[in-house]
Amino acid sequence: MDEAIEFGTDGWRAELSEFTSPRVSMVAQGIADYLREEADHAGGTVAVGYDARDTSPGFAADVTEVLTTNGFDVTLSERDCPTPVVAWTIQDRNLAGAVMITASHNPPRYNGIKFIPDDGAPALPEVTEAIESRLREPEALPADEHGVYREDDFVTPYFEDVLVMMDAHLTGIDVVYDGMHGSGRGVTDELLEMAKADVHRIRCDYNPTFGGSSPEPSAENLEALVETVEERDADIGIANDGDADRLAVVTPERGFLNENLFFAALYDYLLEYNDGPAIRSVSTTFLIDRIADAHGEDVYETPVGFKWVAQAMAEHDALIGGEESGGFSIRDHVREKDGVLMALLAAVMTAERPIDDRIDDILETHGEVHQDRRSIECPDDRKEPVVDELESQLPDTVAGVAVERVNDADGFKILLADGSWLLVRPSGTEPKLRVYAEADSPDRIDTLLDAGVDLVEPLV
Known part of the structure; x- marks a missing residue:
């Protein structure tokens, strides 16, 4: 069975063995349904952009096909295009939103898709969850209800x-x-x-x-x-x-x-x-x-x-x-x-x-401030259990300094009495846990990161 399509920190990314045209088309259908049913943008215009990967123009074409056959007009970038330029174009042209084909900094064997709402800002979870709940095989409207597409210059x-x-x-x-x-x-x-x-x-x-x-x-x-x-x-x-x-x-x-x-x-x-x-x-x-x-x-x-x-x-x-x-x-x-x-x-x-x-x-x-991070390999299905287990094992001291308080807004940020801090959180884009530290010297950073890795690695 294929891996589930799940939107992470910034859209859905996967290796090309999973990121296929039929699955991209399912996401596009979910976006079309969301725009029509929840965002009140039926029949609006959607921008479609794509990055410089050799697979990206083809996936952008898949998205364009699904959107136009669902009654949306599409303005398609005439070349591979930065994500922020696509987002800016939404605001500039008062569009219904945009779809961007990109895996950002991931290696070439990956690609990704993200939806950008009509305000040009990244989609919040209620939006991506609404799209995820609508993933299905594409279903075209009658031909006389189809939208049209044109290529355009977003950059100038x-x-x-x-x-x-x-x-x-x-x-x-x-x-x-x-x-x-x-x-x-x-x-x-x-x-x-x-x-x-x-x-x-x-x-x-x-x-x-x-x-x-x-x-x-x-x-x-x-x-x-x-x-x-x-x-x-x-x-x-x-x-x-x-x-x-x-x-x-x-x-x-x-x-x-x-x-x-x-x-x-x-x-x-x-x-x-x-x-x-x-x-x-x-x-x-x-x-x-x-x-x-x-x-x-x-x-x-x-x-x-x-x-x-x-x-x-x-x-x-x-x-x-x-x-x-x-x-x-x-x-x-x-x-x-x-x-x-x-x-x-x-x-x-x-x-x-x-x-x-x-x-x-x-x-x-x-004052001097130094920061660094390390990554710990962690399968996606282990991230949540590790964070849950960590909650019950949070220490009273880290690297010899008392813990003043803990911020759990995203993983656990452990704030120490000397003004330094240690953060452990799951990556939203890769199968890894991140360990961050900030302190007033490089040596102290290394000590904190060592302590953070020692705290987390046994739980993975």
Whole structure:
């Protein structure tokens, strides 16, 4: 029997042995039924986008076929396209929603499908559960009730909007852009050039195998970017993941920049011109809280998953929302993490002041903060039992420091008396448990992570 189709943190992803055209069509039928029966969008227009995997255009065609034969018009991206551009298109054109074919940073043997509702923000569980409950074989309406589809340019209108929004002037700024062969190529780099930056490209050719690795902008996958920034004496290096909803930044002094530090620098920069709270996930640094407190602002913590960040951004009129995995968005933009806009914003920040200098000042003012994580292999069917067992075995001390309190909003975040913390939570996209730690020194991080792994591994 095939594995069940289940929507995780950000849609349904699976290896291609499970992610097949008939199953994608079932999901598309579930989306059509949901739009017609619950979202009151019968006969509306739906955007369909897809990433740079060689299987993605075919799956996008499957979705388009099901939606149009169910009476919906479809506007289909004319090329592989970043997820945030598709989400922005919903708002720009007042669409019923969008379907995005992408497995984001997963290896080429995976693909995925996600539904984005009419507000452009990630679908909340009540939406994905409603779609899951409607999965069925496609059923077409009579031919005279079918919708139509057309291919369209999603990227150019997006460019026009964000260039006005950012008022970016990057003349003289040298940017190295690593597209990782994903959907950011020809988009993020072009946007930077339109803002007059000097852009040097790497991995911006079409390669649906992503050069044999995963399009994940992690430190180990961006060594060439770090080296190129150093060789060119560039001002900044930027990389996007496979569907360009996340980014990584490389600076001249630090090399690969921890995403938490980028978040801190970004919030600090935005507060020079605006006010407003920040939204961060439970796995993201408390450095954001220190910056907010210094400016008389609030911080709201959410479970991991940008859908929760986006929801809180709307509830609190937040200036920024972000996660330690490199996903961010800002006020007055679509509430979906956007690695394209953030790339432009990172370059704009750099044009005003080197990011390294800003971070040096932040750390001098607010104290050193270090964070890291480890992953523990764990089958999906063991995740919930492990977390349940962990609840009864939570310690009173971790690595010799007393536990002050425990936050169970997403797994267990164990807050310690010295201001450090340890988080254990199940991954929403991979068969793994994540162990995170934050403290004031690298040595303390290693000690906390060792303690976290020792606590969890016996339960798997």
